Amino acid sequence: MLGMVFGLRLRQSEGLLSSVLALMGLDLPVPDHTTLSRRARTWMPTVERRAAPDARLHVLVDSTGLKVYGAGQWLEEKHGTKSRRGWRKLHLAVDADSGEIIAHSLTDQEAGDASQLEPLLDQIEDEIDQFTADGAYDGYPTYDAVLRHSAGARIVIPPRSKGVERPNAQASCQRDDHIASMQIVGRVKWQAATGYGKRALVETTMGRYKGVIGPRLRARSFPAQQTEAAIGVAILNRMLACGRPKSVRCEASVGATK
Numbered sequence: 001m002l003g004m005v006f007g008l009r010l011r012q013s014e015g016l017l018s019s020v021l022a023l024m025g026l027d028l029p030v031p032d033h034t035t036l037s038r039r040a041r042t043w044m045p046t047v048e049r050r051a052a053p054d055a056r057l058h059v060l061v062d063s064t065g066l067k068v069y070g071a072g073q074w075l076e077e078k079h080g081t082k083s084r085r086g087w088r089k090l091h092l093a094v095d096a097d098s099g100e101i102i103a104h105s106l107t108d109q110e111a112g113d114a115s116q117l118e119p120l121l122d123q124i125e126d127e128i129d130q131f132t133a134d135g136a137y138d139g140y141p142t143y144d145a146v147l148r149h150s151a152g153a154r155i156v157i158p159p160r161s162k163g164v165e166r167p168n169a170q171a172s173c174q175r176d177d178h179i180a181s182m183q184i185v186g187r188v189k190w191q192a193a194t195g196y197g198k199r200a201l202v203e204t205t206m207g208r209y210k211g212v213i214g215p216r217l218r219a220r221s222f223p224a225q226q227t228e229a230a231i232g233v234a235i236l237n238r239m240l241a242c243g244r245p246k247s248v249r250c251e252a253s254v255g256a257t258k
Helices: 002-006 010-024 033-039 072-079 114-122 140-149 173-185 187-194 196-212 222-243
Strands: 057-068 087-095 101-108 128-132 154-156
Touching (some): 010 033, 087 196, 101 222, 114 140, 128 140, 128 196, 140 154, 154 173
């Protein structure tokens, strides 16, 4: 976590931690860089919420691309060599009220967004009040998966432009309502009426990830890359918790003067 926050390599992280422990007067061993590298293939941090929500969640879901660390881009710039760029897709589920990342998944670039919906929902223990996502998640399997997780959840996904109503399909009533409403009032008014604009918050979270953690993955193996992404998610949640004020309502003291 220290290395990712300050943009350090493993050797630099080892030296930083040794200096910090020495300043604190603690005689504790510091894992060497090879131990950190090996451990990254198997260790996976957990995403913990700061506090249990008082109400059901409004979940926002989306994905973004992360570059895979390597020499491909350097070779292309230095020698004009054309190389196939590698990517990983980071799928995030965000609490719209608190801004916390409550679920995540890292896949290869070929994985579809909707295919990772079930793994994300499996990480969410709380009931979902509203689920909002973009058109990449449109489809009856998405509606079925969300309703299996939280019966009665409100699902806001813009249907495709050529989407048609299927009254006989399971869990299709909400999607059919969206299609009918969009045909009557148009896409812009539908977005305002359903609160679809809140989906921008998950894009803001992805911007924070790339701005704070970085737009690329440094680990070479896929298990280590999954660990790296999970550490990045934990860092963002820790920073959000430290920066968020905790407001407590207090009664005015008796005899207080202006």
